[in-house]
Amino acid sequence: MNSINLEGQVAVITGVSKGIGHHLCAQLLDKGAVVYGLGRNAPELNHEKFRFIICDVRDASDVQAAFDQVFQEQNGKVDILVNNAGLGYFGFCETLPLEQWDELFATNVNGVFYCTRAVLPGMKQRQYGQIVNISSIAGLEGYQQVSAYCATKFAVRGFSDALYKEVRDEGIRVTCVYPGSVKTDFFRNSPSIKPHDYMLDPVDVAHAILNFLQMPKNFHTVNLEIRPLQPKGPKAANN
Secondary structure: OOOOOOOOOEEEEEOOOOHHHHHHHHHHHHOOOEEEEEEOOOOOOOOOOEEEEEOOOOOHHHHHHHHHHHHHHOOOOOOEEEEOOOOOOOOOHHHOOHHHHHHHHHHHHHHHHHHHHHHHHHHHHHOOEEEEEEOOHHHOOOOOOOHHHHHHHHHHHHHHHHHHHHHHHHOEEEEEEEEOOEOOHHHHHOOOOOOOOOOEOHHHHHHHHHHHHOOOOOOOOOEEEEOOOOOOOOOOOOO
16 A cells, blocks of 8 residues: 655644644654644644744734745645634524624634635645645534534535535545544533543544545545544443
């Protein structure tokens, strides 16, 4: 199997301070990739091939400036883009503050679009690239009191589905990932939900992404749905 060698490839990951993005940075670095992390908060990650750039993905000019820096330092090359930055607000539709609705779409949808459009010209020119969009199982099915977040993740799903058909003939792979509940600080805006050990481990989700990034060029993982097997814990044994 002619798997892809990630040694020397240039990866850009958004939302790297914690969780999936942080662990994927570490795993790509272990494979020899050059990794740029974009975000508002720097991760605790010290590696000679890692570079953090302060960037607010909600701001198109901020995103372009960040990618201009990457292109300048890497001769215009980005091999891998992982759109991981995201947040969630929860509550009844009629009581959700308008500013939270706007922030959800600015981060979860606009940020994906801004970063993707920045890398596509170079990927098309080289006829190679991998784009990973992190959606959610909330992009596959709706949940009560999660309407706004679901709307953004359904948008990521639609964008990804259309984009992969748009660029596959250019040698670019687009993958949309739908994780279930992950043990991170994502639920900080939902006091009723606390991270626990039966959620997915972000290390494992990152590893699943790393696996398909290394698959042969003609192998295209279009959608990847990942859920905890027993999200409420194992059933009690029958006596």
